[in-house]
Amino acid sequence: MKKILVVGGEGYIGQIVCSELVDKNHEVISYDNLIYGQKTNSQINKKPNFRFVNGDIRDSLKIRENLENVNAVIILAGLVGDPITKKYPGLSTEINQKGIKNLIDECAGYNIENVIFVSTCSNYGLIENDELAKEDHELNPLSSYARDKVDIEKYILSLKGKVNSCFTILRFATAFGLSSRMRYDLTVNEFTRDIFNSTKLEVYDPDTWRPYCHVQDFANILLLILNTEKSKILFEVFNAGSDENNHTKRMIVEKILKFVNFNEVYFVNNKGSDPRNYKVNFQKLNSVLGYQCKYLVDDGINEILTHLQISNENSFKSTKDLGNYTINI
Numbered sequence: 001m002k003k004i005l006v007v008g009g010e011g012y013i014g015q016i017v018c019s020e021l022v023d024k025n026h027e028v029i030s031y032d033n034l035i036y037g038q039k040t041n042s043q044i045n046k047k048p049n050f051r052f053v054n055g056d057i058r059d060s061l062k063i064r065e066n067l068e069n070v071n072a073v074i075i076l077a078g079l080v081g082d083p084i085t086k087k088y089p090g091l092s093t094e095i096n097q098k099g100i101k102n103l104i105d106e107c108a109g110y111n112i113e114n115v116i117f118v119s120t121c122s123n124y125g126l127i128e129n130d131e132l133a134k135e136d137h138e139l140n141p142l143s144s145y146a147r148d149k150v151d152i153e154k155y156i157l158s159l160k161g162k163v164n165s166c167f168t169i170l171r172f173a174t175a176f177g178l179s180s181r182m183r184y185d186l187t188v189n190e191f192t193r194d195i196f197n198s199t200k201l202e203v204y205d206p207d208t209w210r211p212y213c214h215v216q217d218f219a220n221i222l223l224l225i226l227n228t229e230k231s232k233i234l235f236e237v238f239n240a241g242s243d244e245n246n247h248t249k250r251m252i253v254e255k256i257l258k259f260v261n262f263n264e265v266y267f268v269n270n271k272g273s274d275p276r277n278y279k280v281n282f283q284k285l286n287s288v289l290g291y292q293c294k295y296l297v298d299d300g301i302n303e304i305l306t307h308l309q310i311s312n313e314n315s316f317k318s319t320k321d322l323g324n325y326t327i328n329i
């Protein structure tokens with residue numbers, strides 16, 4: 001069993017990843033500064049193989065203390081998405097660029113079996129033709145959030161041959177699905193909730209494409225990397241998701257409307273509000289690591305609708321809508 005430091009372990013994806021690793025009997029440290037004032041993961045808080053450390057990635061001393069004897073580091077921490085990074089530009093540079101670089105330097109100083117940096121498919125930005133972007137496709141980041149991710153990727157790749165730790169970069173598709181630290185500011189989750197609640201929904205740039213991936217599939221992929229021989233993952237970049245889950249926003253709305261009757265969805269062709277438009281090829285994940293995603297977008301919609309129905313019947317919200325809206329510092 002491995003000792004794994006999950007940095008950003010109390011986030012939307014992090015809480016699912018930590019639960020999965022704890023379930024598989026790994027020793028897990030979740031390192032997170034709870035920047036949104038969120039609660040820690042109550043499902044695993046008391047498990048003997050889990051420990052939460054309230055720490056910031058900018059605190060080198062605390063990072064070093066927690067890197068002692070770890071076999072693997074999973075880097076999920078940061079300000080995530082365009083809205084929050086635009087709202088807090090200074091803090092965003094400090095965390096997503098300087099903080100993450102600092103963390104990587106600390107990891108590079110050890111001999112760690114796996115250091116996995118979670119990047120984003122947003123790095124592809126805008127692809128004019130119908131091409132599905134492979135890992136070597138030109139990167140075209142259109143926001144400071146994506147530019148910082150691209151900078152960090154380049155920085156990691158520049159360490160190849162110079163350090164002992166084994167780095168791997170995963171470019172995650174846009175996430176969906178339930179988590180104990182829920183985010184309803186992500187497309188599939190947000191649209192499903194709004195349509196379920198009969199909230200008038202305006203969908204901007206409805207025909208722009210993105211790839212999507214269920215949070216549980218991300219946890220499975222991370223677990224797989226930890227168990228993969230070094231030669232296949234050393235300083236490699238993988239798109240994480242599945243070709244089947246490339247969709248436009250309009251297609252996602254149509255999927256939700258198969259389950260819920262609602263006629264107040266308005267498509268707004270507002271070119272320029274979010275220029276991102278890209279489809280992604282995930283064959284490398286399949287051919288090199290043998291992974292095929294288990295969940296389609298329809299599965300995520302069903303799961304969220306069921307959850308909302310149960311919450312409604314019990315007249316309480318068991319999964320709070322925290323999202324990435326405001327920072328409490």
Ligand SMILES: NC(=O)c1ccc[n+]([C@@H]2O[C@H](COP(=O)([O-])OP(=O)(O)OC[C@H]3O[C@@H](n4cnc5c(N)ncnc54)[C@H](O)[C@@H]3O)[C@@H](O)[C@H]2O)c1
Nearest residue numbers: 008010011012013033034035056057076077078172174175
């Ligand atoms: N959610 C998505 O759709 C998506 C898509 C592609 C890539 N990703 C990447 O996956 C990772 C996790 O995303 P998420 O959706 O779980 O986001 P999230 O905001 O829910 O999680 C990020 C976590 O980082 C923590 N954090 C922020 N600043 C920190 C700091 N200075 N020190 C320590 N901890 C800090 C936050 O408290 C939070 O728990 C991110 O790196 C993100 O870029 C997410």
